[in-house]
Amino acid sequence: MRYGIMDIGSNSICLCVYDVDMEAKKFKTLFKEKIMAGLAGYIKDGEMSPEGVARACESIEELKNILDSLEIDKYSVFATAPLRNISNTEETLVMIKKATGVDVDVISGYDEAVLSYAGALNDTDMEKGLFIDSGGGSTEFVVFEKDNIKEAISVPIGSLKLYTCFVKKILPSKKETEKIGRCIKKSLKSSGIRGSQRQESAFCVGGSARAALKIARYLFGIPKGENVITASQLEKMVDFLCGDKKRAAETILKICPERISTIIPGVLILNGSVQEFGSERVIVSGFGVREGYLCQRVMAKER
Numbered sequence: 001m002r003y004g005i006m007d008i009g010s011n012s013i014c015l016c017v018y019d020v021d022m023e024a025k026k027f028k029t030l031f032k033e034k035i036m037a038g039l040a041g042y043i044k045d046g047e048m049s050p051e052g053v054a055r056a057c058e059s060i061e062e063l064k065n066i067l068d069s070l071e072i073d074k075y076s077v078f079a080t081a082p083l084r085n086i087s088n089t090e091e092t093l094v095m096i097k098k099a100t101g102v103d104v105d106v107i108s109g110y111d112e113a114v115l116s117y118a119g120a121l122n123d124t125d126m127e128k129g130l131f132i133d134s135g136g137g138s139t140e141f142v143v144f145e146k147d148n149i150k151e152a153i154s155v156p157i158g159s160l161k162l163y164t165c166f167v168k169k170i171l172p173s174k175k176e177t178e179k180i181g182r183c184i185k186k187s188l189k190s191s192g193i194r195g196s197q198r199q200e201s202a203f204c205v206g207g208s209a210r211a212a213l214k215i216a217r218y219l220f221g222i223p224k225g226e227n228v229i230t231a232s233q234l235e236k237m238v239d240f241l242c243g244d245k246k247r248a249a250e251t252i253l254k255i256c257p258e259r260i261s262t263i264i265p266g267v268l269i270l271n272g273s274v275q276e277f278g279s280e281r282v283i284v285s286g287f288g289v290r291e292g293y294l295c296q297r298v299m300a301k302e303r
Contacts (some may be wrong), residue, residue, distance in 0.1 A: 004075030005290045010040035010082045010161045011136025015063040035059045039082040040137045040160040047088045057099040081137030109154025113140035119292030120285040130199035134206045134269050136160035155191045159266035184272040194207040198278040205288030208266025211256040213284045230281040
């Protein structure tokens with residue numbers, strides 16, 4: 001069976017199509033499409049603006065057309081921070097339903113953390129450590145050991161949210177970078193997550209993590225098949241991206257141009273998290289919340 005999962009995030013709206021074997025409880029990714037909708041930028045005074053709702057609806061319709069062209073009528077749509085952390089969630093959902101015919105499942109921060117972790121388990125051998133899902137509007141953390149979740153929490157810091165709050169131009173200035181760093185440190189401290197407990201490995205998912213891995217491959221010659229960034233390399237990457245603006249911009253435009261405004265805040269979140277937990281390496285997974293949603297919310301129903 002082919003099944004589609006649409007994920008409405010703060011920075012992008014993504015569609016993944018999977019070939020699902022319900023009996024074996026296995027899946028294979030067939031197709032991916034992404035629209036950089038930037039919904040976090042449409043949130044004003046805690047509300048999603050009419051322009052933001054329109055942007056979401058346009059993107060959903062565009063992705064629905066792809067599903068129609070592939071003759072896929074079975075799919076689910078869920079949303080994370082951009083629809084979760086606003087005061088007019090219900091009103092927005094009604095407008096989206098009216099315009100697109102789609103029912104959107106808004107998942108909680110805790111559920112996002114757990115589902116992201118569950119998705120990554122299908123791609124990465126994770127025995128013990130810290131799991132990080134850094135998105136555009138929030139970052140989820142799971143501390144785990146041998147399939148046992150010890151702690152799961154969502155922190156309201158994300159690459160697009162930090163860019164919108166602190167950066168005036170395309171790349172952050174030195175002062176803006178310092179403000180972002182202080183915000184990250186303060187948010188992690190106030191979240192209540194036990195950063196004092198050292199976690200040697202940090203397993204990461206999300207667009208910022210994948211973009212960081214691409215930049216690390218470019219800067220440090222990491223082989224394409226490798227998915228590990230050391231803490232030292234991550235620190236050097238921060239120095240590079242926050243140093244000479246021309247060189248940083250040229251590199252970002254060459255490696256991940258769609259993240260020209262958000263990659264630096266995203267890397268700062270990863271680096272701040274690694275420092276908080278004393279992790280020695282970052283292991284980037286290709287699976288995350290969408291695969292977790294498929295396994296836990298779709299495939300589990302058939303059992």
